[in-house]
Amino acid sequence: MSARFPRRGLCLVLAAPSGAGKTSISRALLAAEPGLHLSISATTRAPRAGEAEGVHYFFRDRPAFDAMIAGSALLEWAEVFGQRYGTPRAPVAAALARGEDVLFDIDWQGHRQLRAALPGDVVGVFIMPPSLGDLETRLRARGDAPAEIAHRMAAAEAEIAHAGEFDYCVVNETIAAAIATTSAILHAARAATARQVWIPGR
Numbered sequence: 510m511s512a513r514f515p516r517r518g519l520c521l522v523l524a525a526p527s528g529a530g531k532t533s534i535s536r537a538l539l540a541a542e543p544g545l546h547l548s549i550s551a552t553t554r555a556p557r558a559g560e561a562e563g564v565h566y567f568f569r570d571r572p573a574f575d576a577m578i579a580g581s582a583l584l585e586w587a588e589v590f591g592q593r594y595g596t597p598r599a600p601v602a603a604a605l606a607r608g609e610d611v612l613f614d615i616d617w618q619g620h621r622q623l624r625a626a627l628p629g630d631v632v633g634v635f636i637m638p639p640s641l642g643d644l645e646t647r648l649r650a651r652g653d654a655p656a657e658i659a660h661r662m663a664a665a666e667a668e669i670a671h672a673g674e675f676d677y678c679v680v681n682e683t684i685a686a687a688i689a690t691t692s693a694i695l696h697a698a699r700a701a702t703a704r705q706v707w708i709p710g711r
Contacts, residue, residue, distance in 0.1 A: 513707070515608055515706050518544075518704075519698055520605070520613060520632065522631060525636035525637070531614065532614075541692065545611075546611055550595060550597075577597070578595070582597060584622065617671035632677075632694065634677045635679070636681055677694050
C-alpha cells in the first residue's frame with residue numbers, strides 16, 4: 510500500500526469443494542502477495558505437535574470460546590467434529606485498518622457470516638472444478654478411499670449449490686490460469702474506489 514494513497518484492506522474468501530485446488534491457489538497468492546496474510550482462527554481443540562499459539566491457531570477452552578461468541582468477539586464460527594473454530598474480530602479489524610488484506614479459507618456458511626459481520630469488506634471467490642466428473646477423478650488420483658470419495662462428492666454438490674452467493678466464480682481448468690484469475694480479482698478489488706481512504710468523501 511502506498512503511503513501517499515492509503516486504502517482500507519479487504520477480506521479475500523476462497524471457498525471450494527475438496528479437491529478443487531483451493532489450497533494450491535491460496536499458497537500461491539500468499540507467496541506472491543506481501544500484503545496478504547492468512548487469517549488465524551481460534552479453536553477449542555488442543556494444540557498438535559509443532560503448533561504455536563497465535564501462529565497456527567489461538568487455542569481456547571470451551572468456556573473461553575463461548576465467552577468470545579457471547580461478546581461478539583468472533584466474526585464467524587462453526588463446530589466441526591465436536592470442536593469449535595472461529596475468526597477473532599480484533600486482528601482482522603486491525604489488519605483492515607492498516608490497509609492489509611486477509612485471506613480466509615472457509616466454507617459458504619463462514620462466508621455468509623463474515624459478509625454479515627463486515628459488509629463492504631468481503632470479496633468472495635468460489636473455486637469451481639471443471640465438472641463433478643473431473644473432481645471425482647482428482648480425488649481418486651489423490652488416493653482417497655471410495656467411501657471418502659463418495660462423502661466428498663456429496664459435500665461438493667452441497668457446496669456448489671451456494672456458489673451464487675459469491676462475488677466471483679473461478680473455474681480451475683488449469684491451476685496456473687486459476688491462480689492468475691484469482692490474483693487479478695484481488696488486485697482489482699484493492700483498486701476499488703470504495704477502499705481508497707485518501708479520496709475525498711471516503
